[in-house]
Amino acid sequence: MTEQLIETTNLTKVYGTGSVAVQALRNVNLQVKRGEFVAIMGPSGSGKSTLMNILGCLDRPTSGTYVLDGEDVSHLSRNELARVRNRKIGFVFQSYNLLPRLTAVKNVMLPLLYNSHNHLSDKECYERAVAALEAVGLGDRLHHRPNELSGGQQQRVAIARALINNPSIILADEPTGNLDTQASEEIVALLHQLHDQGATIVMVTHEPGFADHAERVIHLLDGQIAAEKLNGTRKRRGKI
């Protein structure tokens, strides 16, 4: 097991061709260690979303390589990318993206259903989903539908869903973007706690205060890493 969970080399993404070509990412070299908590900041249009999409295996780089957990995923097929997303990545979206007609526990179960290698029975899937919801403090909201939950609770369900397949990394794209201050604090505290338990997290945020929870903050500008700052005050087992 290598120490680097994520290693990109000259990662470049170009949208369009010829005169209308836009370079969204230029030669990004990024490493993320196992167990690290990295925050990515930057103005809109700086390439944050593009980077997250590639890190999340939703998109492929135009050039350069991306090695995730020792596997070069830069040029995998759509089916293989789906497998990598399912097993190794847990997404937390700004807008939660829960299926509105499914209960919390069924939403959390979804990634398990697409994991054809775990051979879990429906009952085992259910039990794991219940455990994941209990871990994020929603043991009493198992059968609520998203519209019966607050924004913060919905985001907790989404985090439980991200954790269910024991992913290598959690990618959180502005997880507090739709939440009020108190709920935001709770969500960041939850991510913090997960990190303390050993999770690797990459989080995009606009809030410098939340970025302080990370061990390292990366600033993107015009598709390049403009600055990188180790967060000295942040200690792995420390409290805020």
Place this chain on the structure above:
Amino acid sequence: MSLWRTFKTAWEGLTLNKGRSFLTTLGVIIGVGAVIVMMAVSAGAEAEIADQINALGANLIMVMPSFSRAGFGPGMSASARRMPGLSYDDLIAIANNVTGINGVSAEQTTMQNVKAGDTVLEDISILGTTSGFPDVREYKVAVGRFLTGTDNDQARKVAVLGSDIAQELFGNPNAAIGQTIKIGSVQFTVVGVMAPKGVVGNTDYDNRVYIPITVVFKKFVNERFGGDRVRTIYVSAESKDVMNSVMSQVTNVLVKQHGVDPASPDFTLTTQDSVIAARASTTATFRNLLAWVAGVSLVVGGIGIMNIMLVSVTERTREIGLRQALGARPRDVQLQFLLEAVMLSLIGGLVGVLAGVGGSYVFNAVGTMRTALVPASIPLAFVAAAAVGIFFGYYPATKAAQLDPIEALRHE
């Protein structure tokens, strides 16, 4: 994702909007129902024709007057004084002069009340006919005898009863012989009772009374409205091989009887085969037409499913993007939406089968149309419905599978 879990996911997708799912299946319900009813109706029509073949007897030639030509041709002075049409004398002439025939008969019906003792049966069909009738119609006497040539020649007031009539009037066939009955206001002596034959085509053989045709002319049909004219003379040939010979003999006899030009006779000959062939071809045309209508409605139903599935894919773009992000492969998404379409069409097929079977029974029961359910039409309709679902579900499902997860997640 396993097939079973995809199946459950697809089912959840359908139950999400039950009303819309039902409306979507309506086209398939109508299509499948139409296929089953259509096959039942044409099978019923074919059974009807088969019955008519049996009812008429084999190798039958029908002689009918053609009024348009009677008396108006050139040099028709002899026939000009004659009443147009066919007469009992024509029948006798055919019976006496044509070889190779089993029998000749003519029919003239009248509706009368039949009375025996205190029992009155109202509006019974009275068939005036000739001695050849049982041979021509392959109909047997149970007790006593049928009408004879002498009965007709002398216009004797004798009657032969259908088996149901005999039962109702006298309790059993043997008791009927020799009894007196009143038909209308005329007294008849019962000389025979027919064996049961049942309902063939539209004719209930057992619920009729058979009397000499000459008596019908004299007692029941006003001379001014046709006199002794018969509508049709039935000639039964001995075999198919002698049909042509019998037809030319009949033509010669009637030309001589009527004194008309053989080139423009005042009668026409029709064989049973030609009537059946005409009916069969009408039925086939009818069936093909219905098959097309049913097929078109199935296709329209399929297009309905495709449209709703396309709308559904658009509405659920974000869900598709999310499922992809969580690890759904393109084929998982494709299968999910394909299964939704197939389930819709199979449910439509199921309801359509019930509607079709029910409709066939109702048509039969209310007597609008004779139908005979074709068992093979049920699996056929089901397979057709599944095929429609796969065919019209494939495009929306493939469209869903090809969505880009990033774009799909961004979809509002």
